Amino acid sequence: MDSLVGFVGKNYVLIAGDTNAGRSIMRLKDDFDKLVPIDSHKILAKSGEIGDGNQFCNLIIRNVSLYRIRNETELTTKSVAHYTRRQLATAIRKNPYSVNLLLGGYDKKDQKGSLYYLDYLGSSKKINYGAQGYAALFVGSILDRFWKEDLDFEDGLELMKKCLREVEKRLIIGTRCFLIKMINSDGISVVEKVMINSKNKNEIEEEN
Amino acid sequence: MSYDRAITVFSPDGHLIQVEYALEAVKKGTTAVGVKGKEVLVLGVEKKSTAKLQDPRTVRKIVQIDDHICMTFAGLTADSRILINKARFECQSYKYYYEDPIGIEYITRYIAKTQQKYTQSVGVRPFGVSTLIVGYDSKGFPKLYQTDPSGNFSSWKASCIGRSEKPVKEFLEKNYVDEMDEEQTVRLTIQSLVEVVESGEKNIDIAIMRKNKPIEFLGRTRIAEIVKEFEEEKKRKEEED
Numbered sequence: 001m002d003s004l005v006g007f008v009g010k011n012y013v014l015i016a017g018d019t020n021a022g023r024s025i026m027r028l029k030d031d032f033d034k035l036v037p038i039d040s041h042k043i044l045a046k047s048g049e050i051g052d053g054n055q056f057c058n059l060i061i062r063n064v065s066l067y068r069i070r071n072e073t074e075l076t077t078k079s080v081a082h083y084t085r086r087q088l089a090t091a092i093r094k095n096p097y098s099v100n101l102l103l104g105g106y107d108k109k110d111q112k113g114s115l116y117y118l119d120y121l122g123s124s125k126k127i128n129y130g131a132q133g134y135a136a137l138f139v140g141s142i143l144d145r146f147w148k149e150d151l152d153f154e155d156g157l158e159l160m161k162k163c164l165r166e167v168e169k170r171l172i173i174g175t176r177c178f179l180i181k182m183i184n185s186d187g188i189s190v191v192e193k194v195m196i197n198s199k200n201k202n203e204i205e206e207e208n
Numbered sequence: 209m210s211y212d213r214a215i216t217v218f219s220p221d222g223h224l225i226q227v228e229y230a231l232e233a234v235k236k237g238t239t240a241v242g243v244k245g246k247e248v249l250v251l252g253v254e255k256k257s258t259a260k261l262q263d264p265r266t267v268r269k270i271v272q273i274d275d276h277i278c279m280t281f282a283g284l285t286a287d288s289r290i291l292i293n294k295a296r297f298e299c300q301s302y303k304y305y306y307e308d309p310i311g312i313e314y315i316t317r318y319i320a321k322t323q324q325k326y327t328q329s330v331g332v333r334p335f336g337v338s339t340l341i342v343g344y345d346s347k348g349f350p351k352l353y354q355t356d357p358s359g360n361f362s363s364w365k366a367s368c369i370g371r372s373e374k375p376v377k378e379f380l381e382k383n384y385v386d387e388m389d390e391e392q393t394v395r396l397t398i399q400s401l402v403e404v405v406e407s408g409e410k411n412i413d414i415a416i417m418r419k420n421k422p423i424e425f426l427g428r429t430r431i432a433e434i435v436k437e438f439e440e441e442k443k444r445k446e447e448e449d
Contacts, residue, residue, distance in 0.1 A: 058304055069274060
């Protein structure tokens with residue numbers, strides 16, 4: 001039931017996640033932040049079992065920190081993706097983590113953002129745009145059509161809102177509220193917390 | 209029967225000879241000084257003069273254990289690497305379980321516990337390392353801790369380990385005052401080292417730990433400036449006499 005959407009733009013990465021946390025038919029929390037910062041320039045967006053997501057993200061964060069303290073340098077997004085995938089792959093046949101992830105990061109060395117798709121079976125793929133959860137069913141075609149390389153931030157944000165609007169419109173389970181974060185050379189920042197109300201058709205209210 | 213071979217056992221007069229030998233190894237190491245100010249901590253180390261062809265940047269004696277904790281050591285460098293690695297791992301492990309950054313006393317106790325373990329285990333020898341650990345406690349007060357190969361640890365206002373321990377400690381005891389500001393603390397640290405370090409400021413590293421800020425290594429030019437001021441003051445005093 002989680003929805004995560006992400007794509008790479010010109011020197012930034014945009015990731016959005018819905019802010020619902022629920023169990024069966026009950027919404028337990030409607031301000032749940034699924035976009036977890038691993039270090040100053042990387043976000044791990046988690047979906048799936050909440051407990052597994054917490055434990056797994058904690059594990060990755062601590063090991064990335066340990067690497068940073070030991071080696072006095074930060075890991076690249078690619079390395080973190082590989083490390084994360086390795087953890088998922090060794091776990092799948094022993095004690096699987098039911099988490100599907102989007103890893104977004106900005107590397108100062110290449111001055112480029114990158115996005116990775118990781119799932120609980122140990123898949124990992126570098127992508128330009130993608131989604132996890134039910135959102136993937138709806139936004140795939142939108143992103144296929146409208147995503148271009150090196151989108152400006154304004155255009156990127158517009159595209160993201162287009163995607164989220166579609167998720168809200170077509171997903172029967174209410175997913176109105178989304179949190180959008182951006183990673184660029186300055187680090188991680190919260191772009192907006194959007195509340196989408198399809199009664200107002202194509203209007204999106206900003207929530208602060 | 210010799211009570212100092214291979215494993216750490218008590219001698220008839222109640223000494224752990226291996227541990228005392230480890231302390232001797234520490235006394236052979238290059239000097240390290242730690243000074244606590246009112247709201248600042250300063251570490252100073254004597255760097256071993258590097259060979260001509262050696263890259264001096266790879267010899268770092270002041271290391272970060274976590275974002276808010278630093279340490280230095282005197283004694284066997286390779287032994288210290290093990291302790292530093294264990295400490296770094298413990299810091300992240302603590303944060304993994306408790307979500308809070310580790311406390312300075314907690315990590316000191318951990319390092320001291322590790323050192324003690326190796327004085328009471330089969331087939332191992334004690335670490336030939338004393339450490340100085342600096343950081344801020346949960347109430348925000350600066351703290352300086354020292355551990356030694358026996359596993360003892362205690363908190364200090366200013367301390368010194370390594371080969372010039374005695375003269376530097378005497379100097380600190382004479383000149384330390386409570387509640388020094390950053391400038392005074394840095395000057396005291398540099399002054400205490402300058403007397404004992406051969407070939408002067410090129411072989412001194414100074415690191416400043418401020419509250420909630422990452423550690424800062426003092427630049428070469430600044431150290432040279434301060435050393436020059438000391439030398440000029442010394443000359444002036446000598447001329448007056």
